[in-house]
Amino acid sequence: MKKAILASIFILALLLYISCDKDDDPTPDPEPQEVEITSFSPTSGTVGTEVTINGKNFSSAKEENNVTFGSFKAPVVEASPIKLVVQVPTNAVTGKITITVGSSSATSATNFEVLETAEPVSITGFAPKNGDFETIVTIDGSNFSETLAENIVKFGEIQAEVTGATTSKLNVKVPNGANTTLISVTVGENTAETQEYFKLPIWRKLDDFPGTARRSAFSSVVDGIAYVGMGIGDGNLYDIRSYDYITNTWQEVAPYPGEGNIAPAEFVVDGTTYVLDGLLGGEGLWSNEFRSYDVETNEWTDLQDFPGLVRYRATSFTYQERGYVVGGLTDTNTSLADVWEYNNNDGTWIEKQSYPQPDGIYDATSFVIDGQAYMGTGGLGTGSESSSHFYKFDGTNWTAIANLPQSAYSRSGAVGFAINGKGYVGLGRNHENYLYLQDFYEYDPVANSWTRLDDFPSHGRSSATAFVLDGKAYVGLGDAGGDLDEQQDIYLFDPANIAPE
The missing domain is CATH 2.120.10.80 (Kelch-type beta propeller)
Incomplete structure (x- = not known):
């Protein structure tokens, strides 16, 4: 009788051991989430331009998102699972954007166009130094645009009409309503301002x-x-x-x-x-x-x-x-x-x-x-x-x-x-x-x-x-x-x- 009881206890212990051993088996790793790029903007810009990339399965940790423009790694400014803000890296050329998070990567369907960085605008002088509304003022400098509309000239906050343009000289008309003020010239993202005031009559x-x-x-x-x-x-x-x-x-x-x-x-x-x-x-x-x-x-x-x-x-x-x-x-x-x-x-x-x-x-x-x-x-x-x-x-x-x-x-x-x-x-x-x-x-x-x-x-x-x-x-x-x-x-x-x- 004692032998039968001992045998039963042994069998029960063996079953419990086998059951516990199955519970301790590790759970298989989940399938990795695939990174996806749905859009980005702007679609072109110079080195240093901030680009917003929309998509899925990015990391909220900036350092875990590896973003490249061609073969050049871009700094990540902001990060969330659905949006990254990055800067166009130095030496980047026109091409696709790639994002890698862990073992998953995605590449944009279209190219990002890298634009040449414009030379800074400069103003070396202007004449005459004073006048009234409608006076034609000649502004000397460098890196102006030969296209009239691409030169934004302002007397204070009031935009002036550009009547003539070369890369080194602009002719502009003093706008109605202007007061004695500095003159600014903007070409693209570059702006220069005069050191002297253009004077209107008191x-x-x-x-x-x-x-x-x-x-x-x-x-x-x-x-x-x-x-x-x-x-x-x-x-x-x-x-x-x-x-x-x-x-x-x-x-x-x-x-x-x-x-x-x-x-x-x-x-x-x-x-x-x-x-x-x-x-x-x-x-x-x-x-x-x-x-x-x-x-x-x-x-x-x-x-x-x-x-x-x-x-x-x-x-x-x-x-x-x-x-x-x-x-x-x-x-x-x-x-x-x-x-x-x-x-x-x-x-x-x-x-x-x-x-x-x-x-x-x-x-x-x-x-x-x-x-x-x-x-x-x-x-x-x-x-x-x-x-x-x-x-x-x-x-x-x-x-x-x-x-x-x-x-x-x-x-x-x-x-x-x-x-x-x-x-x-x-x-x-x-x-x-x-x-x-x-x-x-x-x-x-x-x-x-x-x-x-x-x-x-x-x-x-x-x-x-x-x-x-x-x-x-x-x-x-x-x-x-x-x-x-x-x-x-x-x-x-x-x-x-x-x-x-």
Whole structure:
């Protein structure tokens, strides 16, 4: 009996051993997945061009993908099971692309065309160095294309028309809308840029003002439309015209009430124009009447009279939603230095700290930069002298800043305006030498310094008019003195054409 039991145990153990031995047999390796290339792009390029290859069964590990262009191995930039990004290797020639992952390989059905690397474009010079729209500029250099369309020439961001081309010379036309800028030439993937700026004029003649020639006129800007009028020319004037810079058109609007208004003070607050009377209708007619003009209704409204002395040739500006009137000449030809602030919310005037010129100031100019008011130049006292001093104003206090350059004449009747964080002052009359001036200056408030710009391109003059629309100033009218008298011309001033130093 014991022998039978032992035999049974032996047989059972043997069966268990055989069963375990079968379970320990290794599982056969799976069949390898075949690499496949379905497409690639671009289909041509120079050495170094990145090529995207689409397909199947690539490795996510970049180093496990062996990619060759012919017999030359390509660097793998990106890798996933369905896409590789590679660079065309050095010395590659036109041919098929092969990818090997492990023991599996695939070759593209079509060739990748290896293009010759273009020689770099260079610019050695250009002429002329300045000009206006449509000016033909000749660019000298190397490796331009003889095919016009293959040379992409830009003045800044604006593409120019290429009118002639050889491998070493291009003739191009300055495009409309260009500003002072560097010129670039692109041929294929190669670009070169000039070291010097091509300069366009900062001044450009526009159509004359359609009304009577005049000086000491009024101007304001509301909602992108300028309003110009009044002053003196063929008599004392009260007509007003609006100017739309987009359509370049003038249109008559409601005239100023009364018998004409010479050298009034004006400012704009909350979209409303306010005008303080100057000299009315002729010698000896004075008024301290104060009015507002609504551009929506095209109507003038009488307001409470100005509480200060009657005056004309005062300086006015808007600062922090308040209107200011400074100085001027009275009916007794007395020069004033008083400063008045107007609050349009309650219609009240407050007298402020006087302008820092004890003998008074008239025909000065002003501008406002980033919420800071500036005022300067002007006639002094009885009129035999003029000033080149400038001050900044914080609503209460006046602080001296840099005067006009020492080489500049003192003056009255100048124009002033601000564009893109810079102030601009020019024209006027020098009292000491009886000169009508053409010079123009730019003020940098950060450096507290003045830089002389190109002169105004027409007659020197005083009591001109200036206004700013869309980052450009419109300057004109005024008194050129002698037989020239009142002017009717208007010029566009574009600071974008001031070349960087």
